[in-house]
Amino acid sequence: MSELKLMKGNEALAEAAIRAGVDAYFGYPITPQSEVIEYLMTERPEQRTGMVVLQAESELAAINMVYGAASTGKKVMTSSSSPGISLKLEGISYIAGAELPAVIVNVVRGGPGLGTIQPSQADYFQSVKGGGHGDYKLYVLAPSSVQEMADFVEDAFKIAFKYRAPVLILSDGLIGQMMEKVNLKDQQKRLTDEEVIKLNGNWATTGKPKTRERNIITSLDLQSEKMEARVHRLMKKYERMEQEDLRYEEYQTEDAEYLFVAYGSSARIAQKAVQLARAKGIKAGLLRPITLFPFPKKVLLNLANQVQGILSVELNAGQMVEDVRLSVEHKVPVEHFGRTGGIIHTPEEVLEALEQKIIK
Amino acid sequence: MNVLDIIKPENQVFCKSKLMTDTTLSYCPGCGHGTAHNLTMEVIDELGICENTIGVAPVGCSVLAYDFMNIDMTQAAHGRAPAVATAIARTWPKKYVFTYQGDGDLAAIGTAETIHACNRGENIVIIFINNGIYGMTGGQMAPTTLEGMHSSTSPYGREIKTMGSPLKITELISNLPGVYYVTRQAVHTHKHARKTKKAIKKAFENTRLKKGLSFIEIVSNCNSGWKMTPNEANIWMEEHMFPYFPLGDIKVNGILK
Ligand SMILES: Cc1ncc(C[n+]2csc(CCOP(=O)(O)OP(=O)(O)O)c2C)c(N)n1
Ligand code: SF4
Numbered sequence: 203m204s205e206l207k208l209m210k211g212n213e214a215l216a217e218a219a220i221r222a223g224v225d226a227y228f229g230y231p232i233t234p235q236s237e238v239i240e241y242l243m244t245e246r247p248e249q250r251t252g253m254v255v256l257q258a259e260s261e262l263a264a265i266n267m268v269y270g271a272a273s274t275g276k277k278v279m280t281s282s283s284s285p286g287i288s289l290k291l292e293g294i295s296y297i298a299g300a301e302l303p304a305v306i307v308n309v310v311r312g313g314p315g316l317g318t319i320q321p322s323q324a325d326y327f328q329s330v331k332g333g334g335h336g337d338y339k340l341y342v343l344a345p346s347s348v349q350e351m352a353d354f355v356e357d358a359f360k361i362a363f364k365y366r367a368p369v370l371i372l373s374d375g376l377i378g379q380m381m382e383k384v385n386l387k388d389q390q391k392r393l394t395d396e397e398v399i400k401l402n403g404n405w406a407t408t409g410k411p412k413t414r415e416r417n418i419i420t421s422l423d424l425q426s427e428k429m430e431a432r433v434h435r436l437m438k439k440y441e442r443m444e445q446e447d448l449r450y451e452e453y454q455t456e457d458a459e460y461l462f463v464a465y466g467s468s469a470r471i472a473q474k475a476v477q478l479a480r481a482k483g484i485k486a487g488l489l490r491p492i493t494l495f496p497f498p499k500k501v502l503l504n505l506a507n508q509v510q511g512i513l514s515v516e517l518n519a520g521q522m523v524e525d526v527r528l529s530v531e532h533k534v535p536v537e538h539f540g541r542t543g544g545i546i547h548t549p550e551e552v553l554e555a556l557e558q559k560i561i562k
Numbered sequence: 563m564n565v566l567d568i569i570k571p572e573n574q575v576f577c578k579s580k581l582m583t584d585t586t587l588s589y590c591p592g593c594g595h596g597t598a599h600n601l602t603m604e605v606i607d608e609l610g611i612c613e614n615t616i617g618v619a620p621v622g623c624s625v626l627a628y629d630f631m632n633i634d635m636t637q638a639a640h641g642r643a644p645a646v647a648t649a650i651a652r653t654w655p656k657k658y659v660f661t662y663q664g665d666g667d668l669a670a671i672g673t674a675e676t677i678h679a680c681n682r683g684e685n686i687v688i689i690f691i692n693n694g695i696y697g698m699t700g701g702q703m704a705p706t707t708l709e710g711m712h713s714s715t716s717p718y719g720r721e722i723k724t725m726g727s728p729l730k731i732t733e734l735i736s737n738l739p740g741v742y743y744v745t746r747q748a749v750h751t752h753k754h755a756r757k758t759k760k761a762i763k764k765a766f767e768n769t770r771l772k773k774g775l776s777f778i779e780i781v782s783n784c785n786s787g788w789k790m791t792p793n794e795a796n797i798w799m800e801e802h803m804f805p806y807f808p809l810g811d812i813k814v815n816g817i818l819k
């Protein structure tokens with residue numbers, strides 16, 4: 203039975219993971235996402251569903267545990283916050299290179315360095331441009347509510363197994379920490395070992411029966427031609443993601459003359475700014491990318507033919523604005539408005555920025 | 563007995579395991595990695611556990627172990643094999659999981675993963691090839707490089723004052739309660755290889771009995787890295803490595819010797 207609850211974003215994500223039939227979670231505490239592992243440990247998922255939960259000695263270990271369990275075809279996830287994700291990038295690059303399904307959650311805080319524990323969107327570049335070494339991308343889902351924190355877990359696993367690729371849920375300290383009502387889905391059964399072998403036994407390292415060749419999980423190709431072929435295979439996946447699994451949301455864009463582009467918590471604030479603008483007679487609209495990679499480039503280009511200017515609203519010093527500019531091909535002015543250091547912009551500030559930077 | 567008689571399967575004391583592939587080994591002639599691979603595969607074959615075994619390959623000369631071992635294998639990032647194996651063993655508790663790692667991999671970049679997997683007493687087997695040097699990357703100093711030993715990054719010999727003492731990681735981890743079986747062996751003679759095989763078998767049996775972690779150090783040579791002929795390397799190993807890394811059991815059935 204689905205269930206309505208009042209929960210923190212981090213807790214909703216953890217509960218959704220148990221309900222989605224996830225096989226294992228490996229993590230290491232860091233604010234503002236420690237509630238994920240705390241909740242999981244408290245809920246005794248090993249008793250509820252048989253899910254394995256382990257506190258690793260470091261983020262490095264945690265992500266390599268994810269790599270290990272994913273290589274055997276299991277449904278496995280981890281979560282962390284900015285400095286922890288930096289440590290996880292080595293493993294994330296290996297997961298992408300070895301073409302393994304896995305879900306990674308980043309509840310972003312302000313940086314660089316130890317930074318602050320307050321919310322931020324300053325890990326946009328790291329998330330959508332690769333981050334770790336080599337030619338790879340992550341499919342990036344950006345939730346903007348506690349409900350989406352819960353819903354995106356299952357969505358992320360679907361994508362991860364569809365493409366055999368790592369998926370990132372890019373949240374932030376605001377959504378991770380705030381409480382909202384959330385509709386939790388029914389408990390799904392975890393797959394049995396036999397079902398995992400049936401489903402993924404053609405590629406996963408589940409133990410070699412006489413009936414098949416050995417399965418090898420590796421990201422190593424010492425022969426250049428083979429390595430190039432691997433990179434091309436990855437790039438094909440990313441093209442397919444763009445064609446089949448791009449996600450975005452439009453708010454009051456039909457007649458919009460000015461456009462906000464914002465994701466995650468910024469999108470909630472920008473949505474309110476649209477309402478404030480409309481009350482003042484300014485025809486503003488909002489495009490919210492739900493997937494940051496793939497990015498809704500074509501949608502933006504189309505909107506650029508209609509609006510007079512675009513404001514990219516972010517909790518950083520200007521990151522997504524680069525992708526917005528690239529998408530609209532210089533058709534209209536694009537400006538950035540952001541706060542950093544863990545400060546959240548108010549809807550009034552956002553509207554003011556639109557008036558000063560775009561409408562003038 | 564002529565040569566043809568000697569190479570008849572029934573007369574061979576040592577032959578290629580059925581679980582080794584036909585791929586030509588990428589190791590230098592005389593290197594201990596090949597023998598250690600073969601012994602591991604013999605044990606898995608003899609125990610009949612191929613279908614339930616998952617190996618984790620390291621970064622180092624044995625990075626391509628999966629090309630030679632005809633079993634399911636996952637290749638791990640440099641030093642992270644114990645974390646990878648932890649997750650496999652946790653999510654597939656009925657499987658036999660082992661890592662195969664060099665000294666750079668296990669005792670330098672992967673020290674944390676090694677110590678913590680051992681401390682948790684993961685139900686896995688760690689096979690640790692200690693050749694006192696980084697072979698793959700061209701003979702740089704390892705944590706296990708002996709005092710005074712030359713390498714490309716200790717060209718005047720390892721100096722304790724600035725570079726620390728050779729790390730006895732095996733003794734270190736043997737003190738952890740989660741570690742059930744620790745032994746140090748070698749593979750450069752038939753006699754030693756047979757003992758090593760026994761140790762590996764015991765380790766996999768420990769996995770079957772869910773006893774926790776079994777750790778087998780194999781002191782081996784790196785004739786290329788040490789810049790010696792294979793024979794010289796083996797003699798040097800006996801004279802220099804064995805006194806510092808003495809062979810034999812260190813912990814059996816959870817009890818320190
Ligand atoms: C993160 C990272 N750092 C460094 C390397 C380079 N590297 C590859 S193998 C190796 C040393 C391996 O030595 P060891 O584990 O002793 O194995 P051996 O080659 O001697 O068998 C190093 C430093 C790497 N691949 N990844
Ligand atoms: S470099 Fe050393 S460890 Fe590597 S294969 Fe050659 S002898 Fe063996």
